[in-house]
Amino acid sequence: MESRNFILSSLSASEEALIRPHLEPIALPHKLTLFRPDEVITHIHFIEQGCASLLNTLPDGDTVEVGTIGNEGMVGTPVLLEADRMPCQCDIQIPGNGWRMPSAAFKAAVRQSDTLRGKLLRFTQAHFNQVAQSAACNRLHTIEERCARWLLMCRDRVGDDFPLTQEYLAIMLGVRRAGVTVTAKLLQNAGLIAYTRGRITILDPDGLEDVACDCYRITRDEFRRLIPKGEAYSDPRGKRTP
Amino acid sequence: MESRNFILSSLSASEEALIRPHLEPIALPHKLTLFRPDEVITHIHFIEQGCASLLNTLPDGDTVEVGTIGNEGMVGTPVLLEADRMPCQCDIQIPGNGWRMPSAAFKAAVRQSDTLRGKLLRFTQAHFNQVAQSAACNRLHTIEERCARWLLMCRDRVGDDFPLTQEYLAIMLGVRRAGVTVTAKLLQNAGLIAYTRGRITILDPDGLEDVACDCYRITRDEFRRLIPKGEAYSDPRGKRTP
DNA sequence: GACGGTCGGTACGCTACCGCGCAGAGGGAG
């Protein structure tokens, strides 16, 4: 299937026959919620363009991002893992578009194809790695390292230029907005990024990678290993926008 | 099957026939490594008694625990997710015993039973939730909250009294040993725990729960929902040692 | 019963980050 989504574009004819008929195109505007904490996930999503965040909001209201999902996989792994829901929320962070599919149809498709399930499970492992890396990273690394890492992960999914306010970046990193301002200024002064009023541009990905902690590389390399077409995923020199 | 492990004890006769013949009893002494970063996982493990830690060691040598596994599930989820390995290490933190099974036999068993796979996938989701919660918790909560949470999670798996030095607890929490000493002293003075030279006793689990962050409850409740016999898992009033 | 190793207690200066709050700059709507 012709698609920017790595899972969809890797489907064999027989796999596609199970999935395709149930796909419905969907716009993914900023802040759209794909699923909520502890509510049954009715649809899974394949993102073509843009980026979703797996958010953990604690009872006191503080929110942190624990994972990011773009065109490399699916949104709704709890459905695949037969749990139907989870205590996190998933919101669109960078707008784009994609496909959605009812959970029931998705479960039926997975039951009928071992190879399809395999691809999805491997993505799930890559996603798990990412969250596990975040757990360590959130504990040990500075704002600057984590900020650089986050921007690179975003770039791998949506390209060099995307809408993003410091306010939201602060939520992603689980820090104060003022802390992001200081850090962003540093990165800008170093010529690594540019930004103006809610729009950010990556100028020097290699330089940014030097600033980022190793968590970026570790997570990215596992994505490359585990995801169909992963060798194409996030090539630092590659241009993903035609 | 008669077992303290919730997965094993929930197996139907047909599931047991797929698993049982391949199980080999194994002692789980402190510091035993069940799998290493980026090395193929040759055996999966079912813990009967004791507790394993999923550890993330960064290139600079710092180590943090990102997840805990005891008798509620299996060690080796990357095998189930068809990824064979992952960038974390899994060590025994609290000694005990269990069973191991070659990965190949495990994969064959899972292929032959959808219900078995379902149970294992649901555990995987619960484990994923735990790691996702840790990512947020590590970012937002104080040493004291996280220490109380960790001790409670341990208690749910191994009982009220277990060997544990402050040195190791510090690694688990990703903080200095001196920081743990201060915190442990606070908890001890409050009458919540007691400890002497590498041995810790939970005196007041309810009091400890008041000190712990909500992350504890959130993770535990999802374990209860998703794991076979989960309703028995970690009942705060229950006694798990006969 | 002397010895060495492990474990826990404490102290001190330091820094990354927080909470709060305000001010200015850009941009869209009327």
Place this chain on the structure above:
DNA sequence: CTCCCTCTGCGCGGTAGCGTACCGACCGTC
């Protein structure tokens, strides 16, 4: 052109936890 709102810049006092270092208490062993 003006108004208002969003976004960014910045300052200031406060603090949790760090790095380092030292010391005493306990324990097994020979």
